[in-house]
Amino acid sequence: MNREEILEYLSTNDRDKLDKLFESARNIRTEIQGDKIFAYGFVYFTTYCRNNCNFCYYRNSNNIERYRKNHDEIIATAEALIQSGVNLIDLTMGEDPEYIREDFASVCSLIREIKTGKDTPVMISPGVVADRVIDNLADAGCDFFALYQETHNRELFDRLRVGQSYDERMHAKLYAREKGMYIEEGLLAGVGESDEDIADSLMIMGEIGARQVRVMSFVPQEGSPMENHAEPDRLKELVIIALMRHLYPNALIPASLDVDGISGLKDRINAGANLITSIIPPRSGFMGVAHNTMDVDEGGRTVEEAASILNGMGLRIATTDEYKAFLEK
Numbered sequence: 020m021n022r023e024e025i026l027e028y029l030s031t032n033d034r035d036k037l038d039k040l041f042e043s044a045r046n047i048r049t050e051i052q053g054d055k056i057f058a059y060g061f062v063y064f065t066t067y068c069r070n071n072c073n074f075c076y077y078r079n080s081n082n083i084e085r086y087r088k089n090h091d092e093i094i095a096t097a098e099a100l101i102q103s104g105v106n107l108i109d110l111t112m113g114e115d116p117e118y119i120r121e122d123f124a125s126v127c128s129l130i131r132e133i134k135t136g137k138d139t140p141v142m143i144s145p146g147v148v149a150d151r152v153i154d155n156l157a158d159a160g161c162d163f164f165a166l167y168q169e170t171h172n173r174e175l176f177d178r179l180r181v182g183q184s185y186d187e188r189m190h191a192k193l194y195a196r197e198k199g200m201y202i203e204e205g206l207l208a209g210v211g212e213s214d215e216d217i218a219d220s221l222m223i224m225g226e227i228g229a230r231q232v233r234v235m236s237f238v239p240q241e242g243s244p245m246e247n248h249a250e251p252d253r254l255k256e257l258v259i260i261a262l263m264r265h266l267y268p269n270a271l272i273p274a275s276l277d278v279d280g281i282s283g284l285k286d287r288i289n290a291g292a293n294l295i296t297s298i299i300p301p302r303s304g305f306m307g308v309a310h311n312t313m314d315v316d317e318g319g320r321t322v323e324e325a326a327s328i329l330n331g332m333g334l335r336i337a338t339t340d341e342y343k344a345f346l347e348k
């Protein structure tokens with residue numbers, strides 16, 4: 020698919036044309052992995068952050084209740100998720116000064132413990148970190164390094180990630196890949212980007228060798244500068260998912276439960292996603308990011324709930340061995 024076609028799909032209102040795009044995206048996924056869908060557990064273990072991203076609820080200036088979970092709470096939650104059938108643990112954090120001060124030593128031991136003790140792949144979403152920290156994360160056996168640029172329009176980046184460096188963020192991601200970790204790149208939809216910007220992002224994701232690529236619709240956050248920014252139409256997110264599937268047939272592409280909860284799963288899977296993210300154990304005290312409590316305590320963000328929806332679509336959750344084999348493809 021070339022840039023012109025990408026732009027055509029991003030701008031069309033022709034529902035028939037889009038339905039065909041979704042159908043062919045599903046067919047590509049089926050060819051690649053049959054009826055299997057992967058599932059990631061989400062462990063947002065500290066919501067303290069030094070940054071002030073304009074779109075984020077957890078931005079430093081937002082006067083909110085925060086938590087920093089201890090080692091045992093984190094491991095217990097990871098274990099519960101693994102027990103329930105997730106294929107990977109995504110350890111996610113704000114850019115918490117406490118962890119920066121200790122050079123992420125305890126994050127590295129958490130990774131070792133989950134990797135070796137529980138034999139489950141791990142993703143770290145640490146924000147921007149120094150090269151030596153990335154060396155240590157790689158040494159600890161971390162499989163995946165997630166760091167989303169949100170947009171590849173530098174001017175928009177500066178407005179969203181206020182006071183942060185586009186180049187440093189990109190460097191950390193590329194360095195992590197060089198050190199042997201898989202990387203995840205992502206973009207935010209509905210934050211003032213143009214279709215041209217989205218097309219650029221779609222191409223760059225491939226150029227940087229991302230194994231996992233994502234899009235999330237922007238969800239306005241109380242108390243943040245973008246609180247009153249319009250909420251984007253979800254159709255755009257679905258089109259972007261389908262375009263990513265066409266461009267990168269073998270990629271891991273999430274259907275995130277964090278945007279619309281469990282009710283948003285089916286559409287995203289039908290657009291060609293092959294992975295469910297943001298599974299969170301009920302009543303664990305751990306939160307999501309975009310919709311930080313939606314469906315969590317009600318048990319909506321569980322493997323069980325997702326599996327029952329998938330079963331109705333002729334699909335199933337993969338085993339972790341199947342996930343590991345797919346990663347190496």
Ligand code: SAM
Binds near residue numbers: 076169
């Ligand atoms: N703090 C680290 C960072 O920023 O890279 C890791 C976690 S951060 C909370 C993960 C991602 O959540 C962000 O990169 C952004 O794409 C997404 N996110 C944050 N706020 C959001 C919002 N209001 N709506 C949709 N996605 C959001």
Ligand code: MD0
Binds near residue numbers: 061275276309
């Ligand atoms: C998700 N809430 O997968 C998570 C988060 C961070 N690596 C991922 C945005 O939707």
Ligand code: SF4
Binds near residue numbers: 070076146
């Ligand atoms: Fe902090 Fe990440 Fe939120 Fe930005 S997106 S304020 S770095 S938690």
